[in-house]
Amino acid sequence: MAHPPHGPSRKATSPETLGAPDQPVTLVWFRDDLRITDHPALTAARGDGPVVAVWIREERDDDGLGPRPLGGAARWWAHRSLEVLHGELEALGIPLLFAAGRAADVLPQIARGLGADTVRWSRRYAPASRELDARIKAALHRDGMTVHSHPGSLLVEPWQVSTGANEHYKVFTPFWKAAREFPTGEALLAPQRQTPRHDLYPRIDGLCDAGVVKDLDALGLLDGTGTGQGESPAARTPRWWADTVARHWTPGCAAALDELGNLSHAVDGYTDTRDLPADRHGTTRLSPRLRHGELSPRQLLQAVAQDPHLPDDDREAWVRQLYWREFAWHLTYHHPGVESRPMRPEFEVFPYEPDDDALRAWQRGRTGVPLVDAGMRQLWQTGWMHNRVRMVTASFLTKNLLQPWWHGEQWFWDTLVDADEANNAVSWQWVAGCGADAAPYFRVFNPQTQRERFDPQDAYVREWLGSQPEEEPMVDLKESRRQALDAYDVMKHRSGR
Numbered sequence: 001m002a003h004p005p006h007g008p009s010r011k012a013t014s015p016e017t018l019g020a021p022d023q024p025v026t027l028v029w030f031r032d033d034l035r036i037t038d039h040p041a042l043t044a045a046r047g048d049g050p051v052v053a054v055w056i057r058e059e060r061d062d063d064g065l066g067p068r069p070l071g072g073a074a075r076w077w078a079h080r081s082l083e084v085l086h087g088e089l090e091a092l093g094i095p096l097l098f099a100a101g102r103a104a105d106v107l108p109q110i111a112r113g114l115g116a117d118t119v120r121w122s123r124r125y126a127p128a129s130r131e132l133d134a135r136i137k138a139a140l141h142r143d144g145m146t147v148h149s150h151p152g153s154l155l156v157e158p159w160q161v162s163t164g165a166n167e168h169y170k171v172f173t174p175f176w177k178a179a180r181e182f183p184t185g186e187a188l189l190a191p192q193r194q195t196p197r198h199d200l201y202p203r204i205d206g207l208c209d210a211g212v213v214k215d216l217d218a219l220g221l222l223d224g225t226g227t228g229q230g231e232s233p234a235a236r237t238p239r240w241w242a243d244t245v246a247r248h249w250t251p252g253c254a255a256a257l258d259e260l261g262n263l264s265h266a267v268d269g270y271t272d273t274r275d276l277p278a279d280r281h282g283t284t285r286l287s288p289r290l291r292h293g294e295l296s297p298r299q300l301l302q303a304v305a306q307d308p309h310l311p312d313d314d315r316e317a318w319v320r321q322l323y324w325r326e327f328a329w330h331l332t333y334h335h336p337g338v339e340s341r342p343m344r345p346e347f348e349v350f351p352y353e354p355d356d357d358a359l360r361a362w363q364r365g366r367t368g369v370p371l372v373d374a375g376m377r378q379l380w381q382t383g384w385m386h387n388r389v390r391m392v393t394a395s396f397l398t399k400n401l402l403q404p405w406w407h408g409e410q411w412f413w414d415t416l417v418d419a420d421e422a423n424n425a426v427s428w429q430w431v432a433g434c435g436a437d438a439a440p441y442f443r444v445f446n447p448q449t450q451r452e453r454f455d456p457q458d459a460y461v462r463e464w465l466g467s468q469p470e471e472e473p474m475v476d477l478k479e480s481r482r483q484a485l486d487a488y489d490v491m492k493h494r495s496g497r
Helices: 040-048 072-091 103-114 127-142 172-179 198-209 238-243 253-260 263-267 287-291 297-305 312-334 345-349 356-363 370-382 387-400 405-415 423-432 447-454 459-465 477-495
Strands: 025-030 051-058 096-101 116-122 146-150
Touching: 025 040, 025 103, 040 051, 040 116, 040 146, 051 072, 051 103, 072 096, 072 238, 072 253, 072 405, 096 103, 103 116, 103 127, 103 198, 127 146, 127 312, 172 312, 253 297, 263 297, 263 312, 297 312, 312 423, 345 477, 356 370, 356 387, 356 405, 370 387, 370 405, 370 447, 370 459, 387 405, 387 423, 387 447, 387 477, 405 423
Parallel strands: 025 051, 025 116, 051 096, 116 146
Antiparallel strands: none
């Protein structure tokens, strides 16, 4: 299902040998914005005239430029969401093409092959992606094309918000107070349908024959190697995902819009229920929709702002979480390599004690600490974990087990359907104590205390661990906390701070 039927095929004709199309064509490059509503780049493109869309499974180039390669769960989600987006665009008369490789090579080939005169896309904010987009824009300009980047992924652009000293915010609360003052505008409706451009089909055929445009199934988003539960979900078969994650989610912008209609119901009571992992309605579970761009943050903000029946404290508590995502992206904009490099440089010498067995026990939910194990098994089975439990499991790995935070961050990246390039890494650094606005290092989430407070009836623990007897914890919580604080003192001595 790579693109609509092309009509009569002209397989002997290369796209470069065809004359100019009847009308100029605009190419819209979809990335993490798999929707047709509130999509400024798509709306602007329809104002240009005829539109063709493309999605590329990107590889980073030799300089490391480009987005972080998708983890296993996110690849599964992207594949299913793209199937839906294909149908949504087809209903608008817009063909969606698929490709794989280095975008700096692939996108210009497709644009030239289509005879496009304009290329549009939604902005990206991670430094490696920004630099790549700048290079691609310059190359397309050299080919005589006009290129436009559009907002759409954030409520506020990173260069709009700064402190009185003209620096970016490093603490969330003042960031939130400043950022929320910026107007966000109204969400856009889906663009009008266009008459299908049959003169483009021979060009698309030529790109297919040249191996530039591929079928969606050929992109390899659904893993096809490995069996059973090994070291990494990247080695799983598609059957593994079908037996677990697929039973809990329906990807795609159509399902996302259905959930948007129920958003107010989920936000009502959020202040009291958001920290209760056993409450299925305590959070909105819209994070995968945001991560893959099936919904825009503006659509979410508008939905809760326009409901006069929502209690103000619930509304503000939920919107605050939406701006935490903004904060994470603003930090990522200013800090290259947040997935592997601590924002607080003294943590470069933190004396972690890497242990493959300890890491594996944590990954598999075999630590003997019920709340931690329940969370890790929820993650494995569903591709998602309640946010309160994410903090507990991350704290246990980095502080009680003294494992490097980036090992846990990578595991979440590979297993979460909502693994966000900014939010995942920034949140791990926050828990580990090495990020911006990080919790004080001595704040160690005691998983037993957290269990008693937020799962007092053990409903969440029983759901994911069953009624089996509790195993012996692999570490003593009190003693391992003391060892973590000792390690922190060693780091301060080493770094001279």
